[in-house]
Amino acid sequence: MDPRIRDHAEVLVDWSARIESGDDVVVSVAEGAHELAVAVAEKLGERGANVVTTYASDEVLRAYLRAHDAEFDFGAHELALYENADSVLFLGGGRNTFATADVPGETRQASDRASQPVREARMDTDWVSTVHPTRSLAQQAGMAYEEYQQFVYDAVCRDWEELADQMANMKEILDEGSEVRLVKGDNTDIRMSIEGRTAVNSAASVAYDSHNLPSGEVFTAPYDPEGEVFFDVPMTISGSRVRNVHLTFADGEVTDFTAESGEDALAEIFDTDDGARRLGELGIGMNRGIDRFTDNILFDEKMGDTIHLAVGRAYGSCLPEGESGNDSAVHVDMITDVSEESRMDVDGEVVQRNGVFRWEDGFEG
Amino acid sequence: MDPRIRDHAEVLVDWSARIESGDDVVVSVAEGAHELAVAVAEKLGERGANVVTTYASDEVLRAYLRAHDAEFDFGAHELALYENADSVLFLGGGRNTFATADVPGETRQASDRASQPVREARMDTDWVSTVHPTRSLAQQAGMAYEEYQQFVYDAVCRDWEELADQMANMKEILDEGSEVRLVKGDNTDIRMSIEGRTAVNSAASVAYDSHNLPSGEVFTAPYDPEGEVFFDVPMTISGSRVRNVHLTFADGEVTDFTAESGEDALAEIFDTDDGARRLGELGIGMNRGIDRFTDNILFDEKMGDTIHLAVGRAYGSCLPEGESGNDSAVHVDMITDVSEESRMDVDGEVVQRNGVFRWEDGFEG
Numbered sequence: 001m002d003p004r005i006r007d008h009a010e011v012l013v014d015w016s017a018r019i020e021s022g023d024d025v026v027v028s029v030a031e032g033a034h035e036l037a038v039a040v041a042e043k044l045g046e047r048g049a050n051v052v053t054t055y056a057s058d059e060v061l062r063a064y065l066r067a068h069d070a071e072f073d074f075g076a077h078e079l080a081l082y083e084n085a086d087s088v089l090f091l092g093g094g095r096n097t098f099a100t101a102d103v104p105g106e107t108r109q110a111s112d113r114a115s116q117p118v119r120e121a122r123m124d125t126d127w128v129s130t131v132h133p134t135r136s137l138a139q140q141a142g143m144a145y146e147e148y149q150q151f152v153y154d155a156v157c158r159d160w161e162e163l164a165d166q167m168a169n170m171k172e173i174l175d176e177g178s179e180v181r182l183v184k185g186d187n188t189d190i191r192m193s194i195e196g197r198t199a200v201n202s203a204a205s206v207a208y209d210s211h212n213l214p215s216g217e218v219f220t221a222p223y224d225p226e227g228e229v230f231f232d233v234p235m236t237i238s239g240s241r242v243r244n245v246h247l248t249f250a251d252g253e254v255t256d257f258t259a260e261s262g263e264d265a266l267a268e269i270f271d272t273d274d275g276a277r278r279l280g281e282l283g284i285g286m287n288r289g290i291d292r293f294t295d296n297i298l299f300d301e302k303m304g305d306t307i308h309l310a311v312g313r314a315y316g317s318c319l320p321e322g323e324s325g326n327d328s329a330v331h332v333d334m335i336t337d338v339s340e341e342s343r344m345d346v347d348g349e350v351v352q353r354n355g356v357f358r359w360e361d362g363f364e365g
Numbered sequence: 366m367d368p369r370i371r372d373h374a375e376v377l378v379d380w381s382a383r384i385e386s387g388d389d390v391v392v393s394v395a396e397g398a399h400e401l402a403v404a405v406a407e408k409l410g411e412r413g414a415n416v417v418t419t420y421a422s423d424e425v426l427r428a429y430l431r432a433h434d435a436e437f438d439f440g441a442h443e444l445a446l447y448e449n450a451d452s453v454l455f456l457g458g459g460r461n462t463f464a465t466a467d468v469p470g471e472t473r474q475a476s477d478r479a480s481q482p483v484r485e486a487r488m489d490t491d492w493v494s495t496v497h498p499t500r501s502l503a504q505q506a507g508m509a510y511e512e513y514q515q516f517v518y519d520a521v522c523r524d525w526e527e528l529a530d531q532m533a534n535m536k537e538i539l540d541e542g543s544e545v546r547l548v549k550g551d552n553t554d555i556r557m558s559i560e561g562r563t564a565v566n567s568a569a570s571v572a573y574d575s576h577n578l579p580s581g582e583v584f585t586a587p588y589d590p591e592g593e594v595f596f597d598v599p600m601t602i603s604g605s606r607v608r609n610v611h612l613t614f615a616d617g618e619v620t621d622f623t624a625e626s627g628e629d630a631l632a633e634i635f636d637t638d639d640g641a642r643r644l645g646e647l648g649i650g651m652n653r654g655i656d657r658f659t660d661n662i663l664f665d666e667k668m669g670d671t672i673h674l675a676v677g678r679a680y681g682s683c684l685p686e687g688e689s690g691n692d693s694a695v696h697v698d699m700i701t702d703v704s705e706e707s708r709m710d711v712d713g714e715v716v717q718r719n720g721v722f723r724w725e726d727g728f729e730g
Contacts (some may be wrong), residue, residue, distance in 0.1 A: 031399070037420070043432070044429060045433040050440030051440070059403050062405045063403045063410065067410030068411070075417060077391065077415070078415065078417045080446060082442070083445070085440075190491055
């Protein structure tokens with residue numbers, strides 16, 4: 001076995017999920033993730049965890065959903081599995097990113113609605129989501145297979161302790177700050193309030209309330225944005241390619257938007273509900289192991305030299321006890337490259353300029 | 366998709382497992398059984414069942430077991446899954462029948478002991494075990510891949526209703542009979558009692574208390590055997606090839622045994638416990654869709670023109686209420702070809718001669 005797969009499994013089991021002897025663990029294995037599943041099983045055996053392995057095949061799911069009359073229920077057995085689990089490890093990596101493309105949207109939504117209790121039980125565990133590099137994901141990224149493998153392992157197999165320390169600086173600044181301003185080129189100048197909100201140091205570990213591997217971002221839940229912002233990183237929304245989005249905010253809401261492509265998909269998002277036109281997240285990408293965009297949000301939003309905003313639902317962990325932040329059925333991230341002609345201020349002080357943070361060498365205040 | 370895979374799935378879901386709307390079903394998918402899993406998911410979607418798909422990978426299991434310190438527990442989550450399931454469909458078919466060959470026997474036994482409650486919960490459901498034809502199983506059978514596929518579908522996709530009617534004749538004879546005598550060539554003449562025992566019409570359906578697909582045997586729990594019997598069908602016991610076994614029974618126990626090969630493996634079986642030297646099963650193979658031996662007990666023991674005896678544990682469904690039959694940690698089937706020079710009598714009347722049953726054309730009483 002490629003030794004990098006074992007390294008990946010070790011980071012996942014020990015750093016991310018913090019598995020201990022006697023833990024009841026579910027490992028969800030996508031069609032292409034067999035090898036990572038083997039390495040993870042080895043590590044879970046060493047730790048003395050109890051394991052149930054589920055088969056998360058998109059082709060199996062497609063066959064089931066298309067054949068169903070869409071009057072869905074959820075299984076008591078599935079709920080019982082997750083209600084009794086300590087951790088769930090999602091090993092993504094399929095064989096075709098469009099494997100469920102011909103499942104009617106209403107069928108999928110009906111299934112999602114019915115399985116809400118199961119999903120909540122799963123999210124109540126110490127869950128972690130990662131991907132095994134497959135040829136399908138390499139294709140999505142526009143990369144050769146071996147090139148993509150190295151890309152994934154560079155992002156995943158990091159000194160997370162050291163990165164968590166770096167990110168703690170940013171969390172402190174955001175926790176203490178009241179207003180963020182992002183300026184870039186001639187089409188981005190936006191201010192938003194973060195007063196009273198708590199940032200998450202998303203260090204790829206449940207110990208940091210962070211559930212993605214890789215991670216490497218600090219995010220909070222901003223509100224009352226004013227101004228304009230340009231997102232130059234391409235993305236896929238509901239199967240549509242969306243490029244060069246420009247949003248204008250006034251009184252805390254999107255009042256105008258344009259996109260070079262995918263404007264219809266964007267319009268559909270904004271029409272979902274009231275919360276879909278307000279901000280749900282401000283995230284600062286700090287994982288410099290990720291050095292390019294791969295059309296996969298798990299990686300793109302963590303990349304160093306990027307900042308992302310999401311419209312829609314805010315994360316509860318950023319909100320004061322008892323306060324509900326922006327609510328919406330959607331949460332759509334959009335990313336901007338801040339490596340050039342940009343700066344981020346917190347309460348009038350420059351925190352990041354052209355991708356360099358104020359505690360780093362080469363920072364020009 | 367090969368239409369035979371859909372036919373297989375339909376027999377499994379409708380005839381064998383009798384799945385109905387709202388049933389909570391676990392589908393266990395071996396490494397090579399992906400295509401059958403897709404077809405089964407489609408059928409389960411049509412029926413409106415709720416599905417959890419588990420990944421039964423031998424390579425994942427091997428990695429886990431070898432890394433473990435062998436102080437096993439079982440997971441509360443796994444127990445909860447099966448305790449809340451109505452049916453479990455095991456889709457076998459791996460990529461290497463020896464995938465767990467280097468797991469120490471003690472580790473496997475310790476794991477089996479610890480997971481006893483989970484296994485019992487699984488056996489309390491309407492479970493059915495089948496296999497998807499893989500190249501690995503074709504190799505085990507000594508057959509070309511396409512040849513093996515046809516072999517499996519001939520065995521599985523039968524008129525089960527009609528075969529169940531045929532087998533009802535044999536069940537009636539065994540239920541009413543007191544003594545079975547099997548005579549073949551010059552090395553088999555054995556008598557055994559079946560008084561008070563109930564035969565199972567194993568028609569590949571939970572409705573017949575039959576949990577294998579294919580099935581097609583009638584079996585009961587004999588006792589007090591006397592005489593000698595020769596098993597000419599090769600088999601694999603604990604990884605050893607065993608051929609041409611000759612057993613002598615006196616006072617209901619094996620008193621002498623020889624084998625052309627694999628005698629040590631056989632000796633180990635007989636040494637397990639007292640029950641390992643007594644009979645646990647008499648089975649009459651009646652599935653004429655199975656026309657050759659493939660070194661796979663799921664098929665071999667169901668083949669038409671064969672009779673098998675098992676030493677070790679008897680099945681509870683053959684025993685009178687409250688009576689415990691032969692008990693043992695093992696249950697090892699051995700098969701004899703009865704197509705020539707053979708006859709089976711029940712209470713002195715010939716029931717089968719040279720493979721032909723007394724209700725069939727060509728029977729010579």
